[in-house]
Amino acid sequence: MNGIEVLASIFIGIGLLFFIAGTAGLLRFPDVYMRLHALTKADNLGLGFISLGVGLQTGSWSIGVKLLLIWLAVLLASSTVSHLIARRALRGGMSPWRREQ
Amino acid sequence: MIDLAAKAFDALLAGLILWLAWSSLSTQDILKGIVLFIAFGLCMGLAWVRLNAPDIALVEAAVASGITGAMLLGAWNKMRLSLAKMRGDETKLPEPGRPWLHISGLMAMGGALGWAIFSIPPENTGGLLVPAMRELPRSGVGNPVTAALLNYRAYDTLLEIGVLLLAVVGVWSIAKSRKPAQGVPRGPILYGFARISAPLLILIGGYFLWLGTSRAGGAFQAGALMAAVGVLLVLTYGPTRRVPAEWIDRWGSIFGLTVFLTLGIGFMLQGRAMLEYSAGSAGAWILVIESAATVSIGWTLLLLFLGGRPQAASQKGILVEEDEVEGQA
Numbered sequence: 119m120n121g122i123e124v125l126a127s128i129f130i131g132i133g134l135l136f137f138i139a140g141t142a143g144l145l146r147f148p149d150v151y152m153r154l155h156a157l158t159k160a161d162n163l164g165l166g167f168i169s170l171g172v173g174l175q176t177g178s179w180s181i182g183v184k185l186l187l188i189w190l191a192v193l194l195a196s197s198t199v200s201h202l203i204a205r206r207a208l209r210g211g212m213s214p215w216r217r218e219q
Numbered sequence: 220m221i222d223l224a225a226k227a228f229d230a231l232l233a234g235l236i237l238w239l240a241w242s243s244l245s246t247q248d249i250l251k252g253i254v255l256f257i258a259f260g261l262c263m264g265l266a267w268v269r270l271n272a273p274d275i276a277l278v279e280a281a282v283a284s285g286i287t288g289a290m291l292l293g294a295w296n297k298m299r300l301s302l303a304k305m306r307g308d309e310t311k312l313p314e315p316g317r318p319w320l321h322i323s324g325l326m327a328m329g330g331a332l333g334w335a336i337f338s339i340p341p342e343n344t345g346g347l348l349v350p351a352m353r354e355l356p357r358s359g360v361g362n363p364v365t366a367a368l369l370n371y372r373a374y375d376t377l378l379e380i381g382v383l384l385l386a387v388v389g390v391w392s393i394a395k396s397r398k399p400a401q402g403v404p405r406g407p408i409l410y411g412f413a414r415i416s417a418p419l420l421i422l423i424g425g426y427f428l429w430l431g432t433s434r435a436g437g438a439f440q441a442g443a444l445m446a447a448v449g450v451l452l453v454l455t456y457g458p459t460r461r462v463p464a465e466w467i468d469r470w471g472s473i474f475g476l477t478v479f480l481t482l483g484i485g486f487m488l489q490g491r492a493m494l495e496y497s498a499g500s501a502g503a504w505i506l507v508i509e510s511a512a513t514v515s516i517g518w519t520l521l522l523l524f525l526g527g528r529p530q531a532a533s534q535k536g537i538l539v540e541e542d543e544v545e546g547q548a
Contacts, residue, residue: 191416191419194412194415194416195412195416198408198409198412201406201408201409202406202408202409205406
């Protein structure tokens, strides 16, 4: 295993940690807004790290640029969709969760 | 080690697919069933990737999961509204009767299919791949899937495009597309997203179309992306705003079949069989047919998503029903 492969594995590992954290948030957080918060932030970062790792593994510029474009497209789509879900929930009268006093 | 991990992943994926299929069918909540079906399609796409069939994986993800998912959600939305009118907000399915009868029937069918697969003689596994790869240099394209779809068995693809057109004819003759329910006004972010991603999706669709001549891609994948652009625009701006006149819908959906048939008959007039390309020019004709088919597949899928014939035009073919769009930046 050379240096680049080790670096790639580290990046993919970090990405997986972000995905696990995002999934834990999705399963554990109490309302839709917090779940979206967990998912969008953690999964977008996780996908970025995994794309970086996979791009390093393939070692090809053209595949790397495609992975970057895919990541950017997912960023755009997931943030828009999360915004739409949150907006719909808020307009539909779902009030954000508060800790009971 | 790597091999074991790959086997474990495949087993997990296969189990997940079966579980998603079962949950999607058995849930009483229709919306949940639809969401599970979309997840099922994505996992099937992944399974096709694992089976080294990227062409089918792309179609599975784009058509079976994406476009079909959008259609199902649209149908659910309409159904929910009409059901709510009739008898409160109930979208539950009736309890299925005699589940053991169904399960034993399914098990018998699964057993028969398994027996059919295992009874294929092993020497057949090379199958049609051998002649397909042997004739590939003469087919005009570099991707054996595209060669099969548009050269070896172009007749099949012609009929498939005809079937899509028939589906639209059927939908148009039984339903009208309805005005969308008054909902939450769409915010500026959705407009911004549509403005950025619609041209990008068209570009990627063109890329898929071009890619189909040498690698995974082609008219169905590109057409599904074109339909996705249409769905995005309909969801953003509403189906009744600036919907093209009906003749554009008609010509858009028959364009691919028309080009396909015209070329096929033209080749016959030149003394060859139908869709038998002249030597050396197959690649160019395939690209022409695929481009026309992309337009029509995209248009047809969009019309299917709209779920009915667009309603009567009030002004020279332009629909001018008011839409509830607010908050446009």
